[in-house]
Every structure is written in structure tokens, then in C-alpha cells.
Amino acid sequence: EVQVVESGGGSVQPGGSLRLSCVGSGFPFDHYAIHWVRQVPGKGLEWVSGITWKSESIGYADSVKGRFTISRDTAKNIVYLQMNSLRPEDTALYYCAKDRLRQGHAMDVWGQGTVVSVSS
């Protein structure tokens, strides 16, 4: 079964940091772009960041640029989202999603998400 699984969420104070991880199985993980999408409960979807298969192209939402960093460890088949300088408005369910292709081309497999809560 093709799937991605997120981990690393939790509760943190404003200004703190968290690192999310995304692990894939059932497919050659290093052959696909990977994305992070977040959703505040009851609200819409917000694309956060994406990385192509060789990390040659990386993108960020304006709301997280300069604070979040996406990276991938091809040896471990993991994509990370390092989140620094966290704000209350970063509180959300964070999904990892597999791209259809090596470059960015829509997201065809989604995890169940990991919750990030930022509050004092």
C-alpha cells in the first residue's frame, strides 16, 4: 500500500521550534516530490512547502518563508519540515502529501496529519 506518515507534532510556546517528519512506504520515496499542507480545524487548506525529488526546487508559502525549512534525507527516505519562530497562527493539522511526479504536479497520496499547537 502506498502511504505517507507524518510525525513530530506537539505543543510549543510562541517562538519555539518543532521538526516534522514524513516517511513514505510502498513506493520509491526518493523518486517523488513531497509537500506539506496545513489546515486549521474548520478552515480551508493551505499549502506550506514543497521539495522536488532531487531537492533542486523548493517552495514556501509567504506565511512561513524565512521561518520554515524543508529538506529531505534520501538515505533515510524522510522529508523534514523544520519550523522555527513558531506563532499561534501556525497552529494547525499538518499533512504530508506525495506528488504525482518528481517535479511538482498535484498531490495524490496524503497522510493523516500531525497536530501542531502553538500557545503560551
Next chain:
Amino acid sequence: DIQMTQSPSTLSASVGDRVTITCRASEDINTWLAWYQQKPGKAPTLLIYRASGLESGVPSRFSGSGSGTEFTLTISSLQPDDFATYYCQQYNSYPWTFGQGTKVDIK
């Protein structure tokens, strides 16, 4: 950034109805558009890619069309399993952006 605007925000329909959701981009995105379905408490699922490509396993009652700045998602005959929220999303350029969503509920 490219803004994506969906209409309507909410749509009330009955089983068997033909349903159309519109998505407009603030600039030309060619056909770099996807549609997703999301049910409460679940992750989104991909329905349509490249504006009109039907994702594997998605029923043929779903179809997409459009190019440039105007796109539509059509459900030819609404089924009970289709009551959900639908999102369009552009992947023409970073940052990728979603529409605000269209909730399809029971009339």
C-alpha cells in the same frame, strides 16, 4: 501570488443532481490545476489533475475542464458519498495556492 477563487462557497443539492463548481485564477495557470475532495475528519483525496485528468480510482461521474483562468469541476449525478468539501489548487508556480473550498451538502 496567484489567488484562487471558488464559487459557490456552499451548494445544496440532491442525489442525482448535476453539480458544477467554478474556480478562477488571478492569472493564467495554463492547465496546472487540481481538484480535491475532503470529508470531515479525513485527509483530502485527489480527484482531478492537469485540469481534466481523472485520477485513478475516481468515479467517472467526476470531470474537470478549463484552462487559463477559468475552471470547472462537474459531478454528473450526485451520489450520497459525494457530499463533501471540494478544493481547487494551482501548481503553475510557487507558492501553490488553494481555493477557499466549496461545501456540497444535502438539500
